[in-house]
Amino acid sequence: MRLPIWLSQHLAALRALLVLTIILGLAYPLAFVAIGKIPGLSDKSGGSLVAHGSTLIGQSFTDADGNPVRKYFQSRPSAAGDGYDPTATSASNLGPEDVVDTADRKSLLTQVCERSLAIGKLEGVDGSRPYCTPDGVGAVLAVFFRDGLTGPITRVVSVNQTGTPFTAAYKGVTVEPAKAGEDYVAEGGVITPIRGNAPAHPVVPADAVTASGSGLDPDISPQYAQLQVPRVARERGMSEKGVQDLVKKYTDGRALGFMGEPGVNVLELNMALDKG
Known part of the structure; x- marks a missing residue:
């Protein structure tokens, strides 16, 4: 028995809906979740959350009055909301x-x-x-x-x-x-x-006085980090060499060896300093 044309069209649309739901609503998201579990990618896909924030999102290291806490390395400025707001990521334009x-x-x-x-x-x-x-x-x-x-x-x-x-x-x-x-x-x-x-x-250096395009950059340049080494070492009673060694440890090179510029993750560096 041949179905009416209108009913055939509705059944074809229903089949397409089911197939696309399975592919795009289930298989596709699950595939990317699996990719995110690959070693080397899992930290970024999970947001790199740590006890004091995320290593992928910048934050300020200031006191209640907005003054820099002198024992910490300082981040670059942010134009995202009131500063480093992931819900208002932006540049100043x-x-x-x-x-x-x-x-x-x-x-x-x-x-x-x-x-x-x-x-x-x-x-x-x-x-x-x-x-x-x-x-x-x-x-x-x-x-x-x-x-x-x-x-x-x-x-x-x-x-x-x-x-x-x-x-x-x-x-x-x-x-x-x-x-x-x-x-x-x-x-x-x-x-x-x-x-x-x-x-x-x-x-x-320039990154010390200008915000990044997103306003969320968690890194500073090695030059800005080196500028802060004497202060941090003095405030913590450490040798400058000891602080410099930590700066080198938390400095990431260029992506693929040639893209972008080296950067120092401020949160990771400050957490390492607190651990002693």
Whole structure:
């Protein structure tokens, strides 16, 4: 007996649903669970959870007031939520041209300058950077010309400082401090970053002052780790060599020997230090 066309179509759809449910709903997930159990992959597939967090997600090592705990290595900054929030993973989306502070937020340049200065003080090194003022904001001027973009300079404003400007004059014109709420770009000022005399290669490395793309990076560069070695050794009463040996132990090389850069897992390193 031949079934009606409409009934045949419904039975074919039901068979397809059952087959795809078995393949995609059961076999496919179970296959990847099995792959995740392969030695070398099981730690990552399980999230690498440990008593103090996950070795795959960065975290802060600060006190209740947000100050760095000096006996621990510090992670790189995070722009994910309030910091290292896996439910809000993101970058700041601020680029190199974000150099002017506003009433709502600090520019990327000022954030970098501020972090570098703070790390310099924490580690006892020079925290200066190009295009940063000595007090840790972006060294940026709004330069006004008589004819818009040409002609003699008529006015200069240090746009990120409401106090004493980082430089008294620019090309013979006295530099004014900024006034809160003023938009000097809208007024016709030409934004001019000033490099200053900071070293071309700052002591504080880039990953110490910038967040990763995800905001969850658990690693820091070997350079940033080495910068922190003297402080951690001093706070824990250890030799610098002993701390350096641990840094080397928890440094991962490039993936496949050539992809990416070496990194030091901060959580694993700090846990090893606590174990003595």
